[in-house]
Amino acid sequence: MTESTKSPSAGGGLPVLKYWLEKSVSPQGVKIWEKLNHQSSCLSCAWGTGGQKGGFVNEEGEYLQRCAKSVEAISAELQEGIKPDFFTQFTIEELQQLDSQQCDRLGRLSYPMILRKDSKHYERISWQEVYDIAEKAFKKLPERVASYSSGRSSNEAAFILQLMMRALGSNNLADCSDLCHAPSTVGLKEVFGSGTSMVSLESLKHSDCVVLIGSNAPANHPRLMNELIKIRDKGGKVIIINPQIEVGLVKFASPAFPIKSLLKGGSNISTLYVQPIPGSDVAVFVGIQKSLLEQNLVDFEYLCNYTDGWQEVVNHAENTSWESITDTCGLSREEIEEVAYTIGKSDKVVFAWAMGITHHTNGVDNVKSIANTALITGNAGKMGAGTMPIRGHSNVQGFGSMGVTIRLSEPIKQALQGIIGQSVTETKGYSARGLITASFHKKIDTLFCLGGNLYGANPDLTEAKRSLSNIETIFYVATKPNLGHFHGLAKENTLILPVFNRFENPHRTTTESGNNFVRLNEVGTTHLKDADLISEIELITSIADKILGKNPINWKGLQDTSYIRELIAKTIPGYQKIGEIDKTKEEFTIDDRIFTQPKFSTANGKAQMQVTPLPVLTIPDKEFFGVSADSEGMVLILGSGRGYGQHNTVVYNTADKYRGMPHRHCILMNREDIKKGGFVENQRVKVKGDAGELNNIEIIAGNILQGSAFMFYPEANVLFKAHIDNLAETPAYKRVPILICSK
Numbered sequence: 001m002t003e004s005t006k007s008p009s010a011g012g013g014l015p016v017l018k019y020w021l022e023k024s025v026s027p028q029g030v031k032i033w034e035k036l037n038h039q040s041s042c043l044s045c046a047w048g049t050g051g052q053k054g055g056f057v058n059e060e061g062e063y064l065q066r067c068a069k070s071v072e073a074i075s076a077e078l079q080e081g082i083k084p085d086f087f088t089q090f091t092i093e094e095l096q097q098l099d100s101q102q103c104d105r106l107g108r109l110s111y112p113m114i115l116r117k118d119s120k121h122y123e124r125i126s127w128q129e130v131y132d133i134a135e136k137a138f139k140k141l142p143e144r145v146a147s148y149s150s151g152r153s154s155n156e157a158a159f160i161l162q163l164m165m166r167a168l169g170s171n172n173l174a175d176c177s178d179l180c181h182a183p184s185t186v187g188l189k190e191v192f193g194s195g196t197s198m199v200s201l202e203s204l205k206h207s208d209c210v211v212l213i214g215s216n217a218p219a220n221h222p223r224l225m226n227e228l229i230k231i232r233d234k235g236g237k238v239i240i241i242n243p244q245i246e247v248g249l250v251k252f253a254s255p256a257f258p259i260k261s262l263l264k265g266g267s268n269i270s271t272l273y274v275q276p277i278p279g280s281d282v283a284v285f286v287g288i289q290k291s292l293l294e295q296n297l298v299d300f301e302y303l304c305n306y307t308d309g310w311q312e313v314v315n316h317a318e319n320t321s322w323e324s325i326t327d328t329c330g331l332s333r334e335e336i337e338e339v340a341y342t343i344g345k346s347d348k349v350v351f352a353w354a355m356g357i358t359h360h361t362n363g364v365d366n367v368k369s370i371a372n373t374a375l376i377t378g379n380a381g382k383m384g385a386g387t388m389p390i391r392g393h394s395n396v397q398g399f400g401s402m403g404v405t406i407r408l409s410e411p412i413k414q415a416l417q418g419i420i421g422q423s424v425t426e427t428k429g430y431s432a433r434g435l436i437t438a439s440f441h442k443k444i445d446t447l448f449c450l451g452g453n454l455y456g457a458n459p460d461l462t463e464a465k466r467s468l469s470n471i472e473t474i475f476y477v478a479t480k481p482n483l484g485h486f487h488g489l490a491k492e493n494t495l496i497l498p499v500f501n502r503f504e505n506p507h508r509t510t511t512e513s514g515n516n517f518v519r520l521n522e523v524g525t526t527h528l529k530d531a532d533l534i535s536e537i538e539l540i541t542s543i544a545d546k547i548l549g550k551n552p553i554n555w556k557g558l559q560d561t562s563y564i565r566e567l568i569a570k571t572i573p574g575y576q577k578i579g580e581i582d583k584t585k586e587e588f589t590i591d592d593r594i595f596t597q598p599k600f601s602t603a604n605g606k607a608q609m610q611v612t613p614l615p616v617l618t619i620p621d622k623e624f625f626g627v628s629a630d631s632e633g634m635v636l637i638l639g640s641g642r643g644y645g646q647h648n649t650v651v652y653n654t655a656d657k658y659r660g661m662p663h664r665h666c667i668l669m670n671r672e673d674i675k676k677g678g679f680v681e682n683q684r685v686k687v688k689g690d691a692g693e694l695n696n697i698e699i700i701a702g703n704i705l706q707g708s709a710f711m712f713y714p715e716a717n718v719l720f721k722a723h724i725d726n727l728a729e730t731p732a733y734k735r736v737p738i739l740i741c742s743k
């Protein structure tokens with residue numbers, strides 16, 4: 001391994017501080033500081049830093065909580081506007097040659113554009129023409145109109161988006177959460193009657209043991225690491241369950257603890273680190289339950305008083321053999337027993353997880369098996385304990401709360417009927433995956449994308465492209481260009497509509513963090529002086545006004561966002577305080593989400609435990625990839641995910657120093673597998689999946705379980721077809737069979 005690619009011994013630390021310094025003393029630096037201090041929540045992840053008390057403050061009012069990821073996001077938004085003649089110079093074929101980072105680096109979108117059928121260029125158009133096209137496009141059968149959204153926009157934009165769609169009679173509200181935490185929402189709702197984290201930031205601080213499953217928090221939720229450091233400092237435990245050793249989960253150097261970072265090279269994070277086979281977490285948790293029973297560490301009194309269905313869950317754990325558990329997950333019985341003992345002997349355990357749990361065909365079962373383990377030890381419904389899905393986008397949870405979902409809850413449905421003056425459609429609606437399938441079958445005429453990159457985020461990019469090309473009109477509402485704008489083209493008209501970001505909006509907005517805390521974002525300004533931007537609120541209300549008229553909703557009146565907040569207060573359970581927020585400026589925790597008593601939001605107040613069958617994990621043979629059994633190469637299980645320098649489909653930095661991956665076209669493999677397959681480190685290979693192949697991929701040796709491999713997304717999305725969890729419709733991005741061969 002060369003010096004430049006040698007990975008650091010701790011996550012965070014000097015490379016992060018260096019990034020901070022470089023950016024904040026750059027010519028952009030003053031502007032970055034101004035935006036970091038702006039009273040609005042961070043654009044990046046859902047940990048929820050920022051808000052009324054300024055950009056550096058977390059939900060508990062603690063300072064020094066802004067991380068380098070947030071600087072990365074702000075600095076990308078502070079790029080210059082794309083020049084008016086840029087798109088006349090370059091054809092769509094030329095733009096299609098750009099990679100994700102190059103698309104983002106073009107700069108901020110600054111004027112509305114259209115790519116018409118048979119034209120080679122995006123061309124500038126007026127907002128008036130945008131509305132005229134929208135008027136025609138939305139006047140289609142409601143089931144042939146759809147939206148997709150990505151959780152960067154505000155609660156207010158989310159609320160009116162779904163209000164418009166429901167007033168049209170459509171339930172096709174696909175959202176990025178369908179590709180993300182939908183299994184958490186579905187699973188937790190069934191068990192606890194509430195689909196979000198039951199743990200507040202305050203409550204997390206009381207915990208003496210955190211079990212972190214399938215999360216690379218050092219990269220994706222950096223300020224969560226501060227909490228883990230503090231829990232370790234007071235003698236608490238951190239158990240990591242992850243097939244890959246993520247360096248920052250072993251040791252993390254946080255700028256919030258400068259002395260430790262500089263003198264000791266960081267703080268120790270994991271007390272125990274176990275590496276299960278990808279997709280086998282149900283087996284791990286059933287194993288933990290079995291061991292808890294054997295070690296007499298089950299809280300039967302709690303189970304009897306506060307849960308239903310526990311007897312079946314206990315029987316299932318008892319009756320599942322150790323052999324099938326260890327065979328499925330690859331962990332030894334001793335490893336599982338040690339994890340169980342640590343959980344069972346701790347007073348207050350938080351179970352936190354991210355995509356390693358949800359990106360599987362049994363994602364909902366994964367979530368339920370974690371919930372069962374929390375319940376079996378009495379760790380749900382008390383301060384310092386509970387289940388905590390760690391949400392992705394900064395306001396993805398707010399989108400769900402506002403009703404941007406195909407699974408609208410009954411209370412919201414009832415309340416909305418009063419506003420739209422008609423009943424809310426009972427049609428099933430298309431999730432993000434459903435939408436791709438429906439457009440593949442030519443069932444969609446119009447698609448309105450509020451942010452995101454539907455093309456790049458989906459498995460099987462060839463299929464995604466073909467499907468989107470069957471849609472007549474696509475509106476992409478965005479701040480910066482991405483791959484989707486150049487590859488996800490419609491049959492007739494593709495429009496790119498530029499909007500203000502969160503710190504530029506001419507009106508107040510709110511967002512919701514993953515810990516159920518509502519942030520108030522103040523009015524801001526943009527540095528793009530000559531640009532023709534619009535706010536998302538103005539855009540959606542203007543379209544709605546054109547297509548739906550003024551009755552029963554005065555859409556243009558809603559451009560004063562305080563009226564939208566009034567409607568939210570009346571419609572969205574737990575959100576009453578938002579009606580007062582313009583006066584009080586009081587950010588708040590949403591009611592009935594944080595459980596510090598074992599009384600849940602189910603019909604009888606008890607948690608509804610359900611048996612989780614062990615998955616049957618198979619590895620296909622070479623013939624599956626269309627080659628003969630005796631041909632060279634080896635089959636591995638690929639997990640696709642994020643590098644340290646990207647936000648989802650948007651790449652900021654190509655190298656991932658922490659994993660020693662110098663560029664995007666790498667595959668991380670276990671050293672033994674490299675040998676076994678007859679390969680050598682840094683060799684270039686071909687990677688094949690069931691949908692496509694990638695050539696010239698460099699092998700990097702890394703700390704990953706034998707039999708598994710890791711690659712970056714969105715690039716890896718050309719490889720595989722969508723295999724989904726049938727309940728949540730989320731693709732199995734973390735368990736993809738691949739064949740690696742030298743040619």
Ligand SMILES: Nc1nc2c(c(=O)[nH]1)N[C@H]1C(S)=C(S)[C@@H](COP(=O)(O)OP(=O)(O)OC[C@H]3O[C@@H](n4cnc5c(=O)[nH]c(N)nc54)[C@H](O)[C@@H]3O)O[C@H]1N2
Nearest residue numbers: 214215216220244278279354355356392393641642647648
């Ligand atoms: N900087 C930055 N921040 C982000 C994002 C970003 O792209 N960049 N994205 C945001 C979004 S939308 C999301 S959803 C989150 C994502 O946050 P994460 O879920 O942390 O992101 P992933 O890269 O998908 O990593 C998942 C982790 O799961 C592990 N894993 C894979 N398969 C399994 C398995 O079968 N079992 C277990 N137990 N573990 C497994 C992987 O090794 C990896 O460490 O981050 C959010 N925050």
Ligand SMILES: Nc1nc2c(c(=O)[nH]1)N[C@H]1C(S)=C(S)[C@@H](COP(=O)(O)OP(=O)(O)OC[C@H]3O[C@@H](n4cnc5c(=O)[nH]c(N)nc54)[C@H](O)[C@@H]3O)O[C@H]1N2
Nearest residue numbers: 150176180451452453457477478480482640648649713733
């Ligand atoms: N293989 C693989 N695929 C995956 C995943 C994986 O782990 N592996 N992860 C999945 C997950 S968890 C998720 S959440 C999805 C992410 O899927 P998406 O949410 O669809 O994708 P993003 O890359 O986050 O979208 C970024 C774009 O949003 C736009 N944007 C940014 N800020 C704003 C704003 O303020 N307003 C508007 N209107 N637009 C804005 C910008 O144009 C930017 O290019 O990808 C999924 N796909």
Ligand code: SF4
Nearest residue numbers: 042044045049067223
């Ligand atoms: S942890 Fe997340 S919310 Fe907090 S500053 Fe970093 S990216 Fe922003």
Ligand SMILES: [Mo]
Nearest residue numbers: 180181392393
């Ligand atoms: Mo996500």
